[in-house]
Amino acid sequence: MRIDKFLKLSRIIKRRAVAKDLADQGRIEINDKRAKSAANVGTNDLITIHFGNKTLVVRVLKLAEIVKKDEAQDMYEVVSESYQQDDKEG
Template structure:
């Protein structure tokens, strides 16, 4: 599945166009490598997302083509989440 589509379906980033912009600016890494929006993601991949004022590391647990809002939390697990203010302290 494309990276931007996964981010939208999992609701990590609400809109696919925004997910595409963030990825194409080099703010998303897949397994430690900077990824484009068209990069493929698979089960077990680790995403590092710098979006807004926070950096989030998630692991892909499940990939589905569409999902209900309640089921999105099953698609990934949060490994860490830091805001920019946490890093400045």
């Protein structure tokens, strides 16, 4: 399954176009390798997403073409979530 589609179906990212843009900007990695929006993801893959000052790492648990909202979280598990502080001094 394409990474942009997985992120949308799992509701990690609300819109596929946003997931595609993040991937095309080099802010998504699959198993520590930079991923394009068309890159395939499989079960047990680690996905790292860099949102501004937040980094989210999730493990893919299952793939599904049709997912209900309350089942979306069953597609992945959060491995880590970290925030980077701004080091600007004022």
